[in-house]
Each structure stands twice: as structure tokens, then as C-alpha cells.
Amino acid sequence: MSNEQSTEVKTPVYLDYQATTPMDPRVLEEMLPYFTEKFGNAASRNHQYGWVAEQAVETARERVAKAIGASPKEIVFTSGATESDNIALKGAVEMYRSRGKHLITVETEHKAVLDVCKYLERSGQAEVTYLKPHRNGLVDLEQLEAAIREDTIMVAIMAANNEIGVVQPLAEIGKLCHSKGVLFFTDAAQAVGKIPLDVEAMQIDVMAISGHKMYGPKGIGALYVRRRKPRVRLAPVLHGGGHERGMRSGTLPVPMIVGLGKAAELGVQEMEQEAKRLTEIRERFWKGLNEKLDHIQLNGHPTQRLPGNLNVSFEYVEGEGLMMAMKDLAVSSGSACTSASLEPSYVLKSLGLGDDLAHTSIRFGFGRFTTDAEVDYALAKVIEAVSKLRDMSPLYEMVKEGIDLSTIEWTVH
Numbered sequence: 001m002s003n004e005q006s007t008e009v010k011t012p013v014y015l016d017y018q019a020t021t022p023m024d025p026r027v028l029e030e031m032l033p034y035f036t037e038k039f040g041n042a043a044s045r046n047h048q049y050g051w052v053a054e055q056a057v058e059t060a061r062e063r064v065a066k067a068i069g070a071s072p073k074e075i076v077f078t079s080g081a082t083e084s085d086n087i088a089l090k091g092a093v094e095m096y097r098s099r100g101k102h103l104i105t106v107e108t109e110h111k112a113v114l115d116v117c118k119y120l121e122r123s124g125q126a127e128v129t130y131l132k133p134h135r136n137g138l139v140d141l142e143q144l145e146a147a148i149r150e151d152t153i154m155v156a157i158m159a160a161n162n163e164i165g166v167v168q169p170l171a172e173i174g175k176l177c178h179s180k181g182v183l184f185f186t187d188a189a190q191a192v193g194k195i196p197l198d199v200e201a202m203q204i205d206v207m208a209i210s211g212h213k214m215y216g217p218k219g220i221g222a223l224y225v226r227r228r229k230p231r232v233r234l235a236p237v238l239h240g241g242g243h244e245r246g247m248r249s250g251t252l253p254v255p256m257i258v259g260l261g262k263a264a265e266l267g268v269q270e271m272e273q274e275a276k277r278l279t280e281i282r283e284r285f286w287k288g289l290n291e292k293l294d295h296i297q298l299n300g301h302p303t304q305r306l307p308g309n310l311n312v313s314f315e316y317v318e319g320e321g322l323m324m325a326m327k328d329l330a331v332s333s334g335s336a337c338t339s340a341s342l343e344p345s346y347v348l349k350s351l352g353l354g355d356d357l358a359h360t361s362i363r364f365g366f367g368r369f370t371t372d373a374e375v376d377y378a379l380a381k382v383i384e385a386v387s388k389l390r391d392m393s394p395l396y397e398m399v400k401e402g403i404d405l406s407t408i409e410w411t412v413h
């Protein structure tokens with residue numbers, strides 16, 4: 001299935017697996033009956049239709065729980081990681097008000113965490129410390145420890161970054177948080193089914209999960225909420241009906257939940273093999289680029305990163321021109337990451353990259369259905385595009401002639 005060799009490559013080649021993933025056909029197959037013949041409301045206690053739906057939901061809950069080493073009762077279904085992030089942060093701030101209102105997070109978190117933090121600050125509900133990561137994207141544990149205060153209630157640090165793929169030292173963070181009596185929340189949208197996760201070994205208290213980043217459907221996700229040592233309590237964001245132990249009201253979208261469960265199960269079953277294959281692809285791609293191009297930079301830690309993520313800055317090319325020249329590749333650029341704005345990526349800027357390097361960065365996301373032929377095609381395209389743009393670049397010409405650009409006095413005539 002995934003290793004299929006073909007010389008025919010369908011364009012644009014999809015290399016944006018951190019933005020979303022195609023659904024695995026096995027997930028779709030499992031979901032389909034729950035749209036039609038098994039359409040019951042999982043909350044209907046009085047008849048067969050309801051019981052069938054409820055059973056499917058509980059099977060999915062077990063599968064999601066198993067994927068992260070949790071127990072099924074600790075899984076709450078939501079509409080996605082954005083909602084889970086909202087419940088985690090707003091729910092904790094409301095519930096633990098008497099303990100304090102300090103949160104700690106990192107500048108490179110997803111907007112679904114940062115924007116909630118901003119909102120909580122603006123409305124006076126929380127005080128937030130934003131940690132600056134190392135140049136390689138990793139959190140500084142000493143800096144984290146120093147930031148923890150008497151009134152700190154929660155630390156929010158993502159498992160794997162959606163732009164640069166960096167995987168944080170979760171077990172160390174969890175250990176530190178628990179030694180200080182602070183809750184550890186991790187947004188694991190990019191990590192579930194991709195890298196091993198264990199909420200016990202890593203001492204994670206709350207976790208956000210998304211379906212469509214792991215070959216499941218869009219519009220479904222989950223929140224893991226620890227039940228013991230410590231028992232975490234989160235105030236709900238949505239009220240009405242008391243579904244999901246009161247933490248998330250609303251009729252359960254049974255087909256989507258079934259899909260999330262299947263996606264989680266497949267992710268765990270195929271993780272080892274898939275991680276190995278994607279790591280090989282990533283390394284082959286990086287090596288291929290380096291064989292033909294100089295002055296390129298890898299963004300994020302070289303090995304502590306998602307198997308299928310490569311984020312590269314190409315010096316001495318113009319960012320927009322680069323994207324234009326790569327129309328046959330569906331990739332994400334460091335200048336387009338923040339919605340439609342041309343602002344360079346805040347993640348890359350936080351690592352200390354200048355605007356120029358951030359603007360010429362490209363995120364290559366490989367995944368389950370990426371073929372070797374697609375990788376070869378993409379590699380050739382990138383090399384061709386960058387070489388062509390550099391042939392037109394006076395700056396690159398000077399660099400090749402050995403001129404140190406920092407010594408030049410630029411004058412405007």
C-alpha cells in the first residue's frame with residue numbers, strides 16, 4: 001500500500017502532512033455504517049439503536065485511551081484539538097482559581113494554545129509566562145523550573161511542533177511539573193500515532209488530540225483528563241446535557257468518534273514501521289538537498305523531531321519566488337503559516353531566525369501515503385527551483401565569489 005512504486009506522480013505532490021492528513025481508507029470503512037444503518041444516538045438508553053451507537057463509542061474510547069496509556073474513563077471526545085486546548089486551559093483556570101492564576105507556556109506553541117492564553121490574560125483570568133525555546137526548538141528545563149511559582153496551576157507545552165516538528169522532552173517536563181505540584185498539559189495533535197506516548201511514564205495530566213492529523217476525520221478530537229494521582233478537574237466550556245461526564249455536552253458524533261478510534265488504533269499498530277520509513281525518507285531528502293545545494297539550514301532539532309517533518313531555510317532566494325516555483329508541490333512556507341498574512345512564521349522568529357531566513361523556509365511533511373517516487377520528484381523540483389532563483393540572485397553571486405556580505409556597505413542611489 002504505502003511503499004507502492006510508481007513513476008507516474010500525481011501533482012501537486014502532497015507534502016503537507018502537518019497541516020492535515022488524508023483519511024486512511026480503513027478508517028472510512030469503519031465509519032460508514034454509523035452514518036446510515038447504525039445511526040442511533042449514543043445517549044438513547046431505551047433501545048437497540050442507542051446501545052449499538054454507545055458500544056461503538058466505548059470501543060473508540062478504549063482505542064484512543066490505549067494509544068496513550070490512559071484508561072477509557074479519562075477520554076473526553078471533543079471537536080478537535082482546538083476545542084481540547086480551550087477546555088484544558090479555560091477549564092483549569094476556572095477550576096483552580098483558589099490555587100492561583102499563573103500559566104506557563106512556550107512562544108512556539110500552536111495558536112490554539114497561545115490565543116487562549118492571550119484571551120485569559122486580556123480578561124484578567126490568568127497571568128501567563130511565555131518561555132523562549134532554544135535555537136533548536138527545545139524547551140529549556142532550567143528556565144521552565146525557574147518560571148514555576150507558588151501560584152502556577154498549569155504548564156502547557158506541546159508534544160511535537162506543527163511547524164518545525166520538534167519533539168519536547170515530555171517525561172522530564174512531566175516529572176518537573178509533578179515535583180512542583182503543577183498540572184502538565186500537552187497539545188499532542190501532531191504526536192499521537194506518530195511517536196510513543198504514555199501519560200503514566202510521562203506524567204501528563206491533560207492532553208489534546210486531533211483526528212485529522214493522524215489519518216482520521218476532521219472535526220473530531222479528544223481530551224485526556226487524568227483521573228488519579230492527581231485527579232484533574234476541568235470546568236466545562238460547553239454546557240447542556242452533561243455528556244462526557246459533564247465536561248463536554250452535545251450529542252456525540254458517533255461516526256467521527258468511530259473514525260478517531262480506528263485512526264488511533266492504526267497509528268499505534270503501524271507506528272514503528274511507519275516512523276522508520278518516514279525517518280528514512282526525511283534523511284534521504286535532507287541528504288539529497290545537501291548534495292546539490294549549499295547555504296541551506298535545517299530548522300529545529302536534527303533528530304528530536306517528528307519522523308515525517310523537515311523544515312528548511314534556503315538562503316539567498318526570495319521566499320515568494322520559491323513558493324511560486326514549487327507549484328507542483330503542496331508544501332507550507334514559513335511566510336504563509338500564520339493564516340493569510342505575509343508575516344514570517346512566529347515559530348521560526350522565536351528560534352531566532354531573521355525575517356529573510358524565515359521567509360525562505362519550507363516545511364516538508366511526509367506521511368503514510370508518501371511514495372518514493374513522490375520524494376524523488378519533490379527533491380528534483382526543489383533543487384531546480386532553488387538553483388534557478390539563485391542564478392538570478394546578485395547576493396548569491398557575491399557569496400560564491402567569497403565576498404563576506406556582512407562587510408558590505410550598502411548605499412542607496
Ligand SMILES: *Cc1c(COP(=O)(O)O)cnc(C)c1O
Pocket residue numbers: 018019079080081082083110112158160161162187188189190209210211212213219220221
Ligand atoms: C492542527 C493542530 C491543532 C488544531 O487541531 P484541530 O483538530 O484542527 O482543531 C492544535 N494544535 C496543534 C499542534 C496542531 O497541529
